[in-house]
Amino acid sequence: MAGDSSDYGDLWADTYDVEHAQMPPSDAQLELLATFAGSGRALELGVGTGRVAIPLARRGVQVDGLDSSPAMLAKLAAKPDGDMVKATLGDMTEISVPGPFRLVYVVINSLFLLTTQAAQIQCFRKVAEVLEPGGRFVTECFFPDLGRFDRGQSMRVTQISGSHLKVDASRHDPVKQIIVGSHVRIDNAGVSLLPVTIRYSWPTELDLMAQLAGLVLTERWDSWEKAPYSTNSGGVVSVYQRPAG
Numbered sequence: 393m394a395g396d397s398s399d400y401g402d403l404w405a406d407t408y409d410v411e412h413a414q415m416p417p418s419d420a421q422l423e424l425l426a427t428f429a430g431s432g433r434a435l436e437l438g439v440g441t442g443r444v445a446i447p448l449a450r451r452g453v454q455v456d457g458l459d460s461s462p463a464m465l466a467k468l469a470a471k472p473d474g475d476m477v478k479a480t481l482g483d484m485t486e487i488s489v490p491g492p493f494r495l496v497y498v499v500i501n502s503l504f505l506l507t508t509q510a511a512q513i514q515c516f517r518k519v520a521e522v523l524e525p526g527g528r529f530v531t532e533c534f535f536p537d538l539g540r541f542d543r544g545q546s547m548r549v550t551q552i553s554g555s556h557l558k559v560d561a562s563r564h565d566p567v568k569q570i571i572v573g574s575h576v577r578i579d580n581a582g583v584s585l586l587p588v589t590i591r592y593s594w595p596t597e598l599d600l601m602a603q604l605a606g607l608v609l610t611e612r613w614d615s616w617e618k619a620p621y622s623t624n625s626g627g628v629v630s631v632y633q634r635p636a637g
Contacts, residue, residue, distance in 0.1 A: 400461070400505055400587075400588055400589075415443075415500070416443070416447075417443065417444045417447055417448075418616055418617070420615075420616040420617045420618075421444070421499075421616035422444075422447055422448055422451060424530075424616055424618075425444075425448055425453070425495065425497060425530065426448060426451045426452075426453050428494070428495045428497075428528050428530065428631075429448075429453045429454075429494055429495040430494055432454075432493065432494025432495065432524065432527070433454045433455075433456065433491075433492070433493045433494060433495075434448065434453050434454065434455050434456070434493060434494065434495040434496070434497065435455075435456045435457070435458065435487075435489060435491075435493045435495070435496045435497075435522065436448075436455060436456070436457045436458070436477075436496075436497055436498070436499070437458050437484045437487075437496065437497070437498040437502060437503070437515070437519075438458070438459055438484065438498055438499075438502030438503075438505065439457025439458060439459045439464075439465075439468065439477065439479060440459055440461075440464045440467075440468070440502075441464055441467040441468050441471065442457065442467075442468040442471055442474055442477055442479075444499055445457045445468070445477045446468075446471060446473050446474060446476060446477060449473065449476035449477050450473060450476065455476070455477050455478070456477070456478045456479075456480065456489050456493070457477045457478065457479045457480065458479075458480050458482050458483075458484065458487065458488075458489055459479065459480075459481065459482075460481070460482065460483050460484070462481060465479045465481060484498070484502075484503070484505075484506060484511075484515045484518075485506065485511050485514040485515050485518065486518065487515075487518040487519065487521070487522055489522070490522075491521070491522030491523065491524070492522060492523065492524035492527065493522055493523055493524065493527060494523075494524055494526075494527045494528070495527060495528055495529075495530065496519045496522065496523060496527070496528075496529045496530075497529070497530040497531070497532075498530075498531050498532070499532040500532055501532070501533050501534055501590060503515065503531055503533060503593075504533065504590035504591055504592050504593065505588075505589075505590060506591065507570060507589055507590065507591040508591060509569075509591070509593070509597075512591070512593060512601055513601050513604060513605075516529070516601040516602055516604065516605040516607065517604070517605045519605065519607075520605040520606050520607055520634055523607075523634040524634070525634055525635065525636045525637070526633065526634065526635075526636040527633070527634050528610075528631055528632065528633050528634075529602070529607060529631075529632040529633075529634075530629065530630070530631050530632075531598065531629070531630045531632075532616075532627065532628075532629050533592075533593070533595075533598070533627065533628055533630075534592070534626060534627050534628075535595070535614075535625050535626055535627060535628050536592045536594070537626070538564065538566070541562075541564045544563060544564050544565070544566075545561075545562070545563050545564070546560070546561070546562045546563075546564070546573075547559060547560070547561050548560045550575075555579055555580070556577060556578060556579035557577070557578045557579070558575065558576065558577050558578075559575075559576045559578075560573060560574075560575055560576070561573060561574055561576060562574075568591065569591050569592050569593065570589065570590070570591050571589070571590050571591075571592065572587075572588075572589045573587070573588055573589075574586060574587045574588070575587075575588070595612070595621075595628050595630065598630060599630075602632045606634065606635070607632040607633060607634055608632060608633050608634075608635060609630060609631070609632055610631050610632065610633045611630075611631040612628060612629065612630050612631070613628075613629045614626070614627055614628060614629070615627060615629065616629060
């Protein structure tokens with residue numbers, strides 16, 4: 393991706409499920425989302441190939457999905473039960489899917505594919521518009537570990553075997569809070585690159601975005617299992633609510 397979430401989706405579509413094969417949605421994650429949705433509608437932003445949306449729909453939740461990548465949505469539609477998710481091509485800063493929704497959620501850092509603060513704020517505002525009173529917006533993001541960067545750069549070997557080598561290379565701009573990276577695979581077939589650009593936001597920054605949109609933080613954990621959030625957390629699951637009144 394070069395700063396656009398649709399670019400990211402189109403470049404990753406063919407390998408996304410393989411790359412995330414070890415990251416299926418947990419029972420705790422699906423149960424929590426299903427509980428928040430109740431008998432209402434749910435909307436996943438950056439639905440991708442339906443990694444979470446399809447299992448959630450199988451639990452009886454009415455799930456809509458929004459994604460800016462036609463290639464990702466094609467993968468979703470081709471999957472078993474992919475037709476259980478009503479998918480729409482569109483951007484997270486517009487949210488062209490008509491509401492209201494009892495639950496809107498975005499997982500594994502997809503919010504950070506919006507690479508400006510203004511775009512992330514706009515996303516929160518649009519979410520607030522499509523949430524029903526009392527509805528929730530759930531975000532799953534990483535907690536930035538900037539200690540892994542040396543002079544603004546990071547290079548890590550993530551897999552190594554007799555047949556291939558995988559390396560994550562990234563560059564950090566602390567002023568813009570931008571990380572530009574690429575997942576590099578080297579094997580007998582050659583070299584392949586899966587680029588990604590994100591703008592990370594600190595949890596307190598997300599809270600301010602929510603406040604600007606009229607949403608209120610109600611719960612925060614470092615995992616779907618509701619482990620307590622702390623400065624040692626690597627991830628953060630935040631629950632924001634549109635006031636009922």
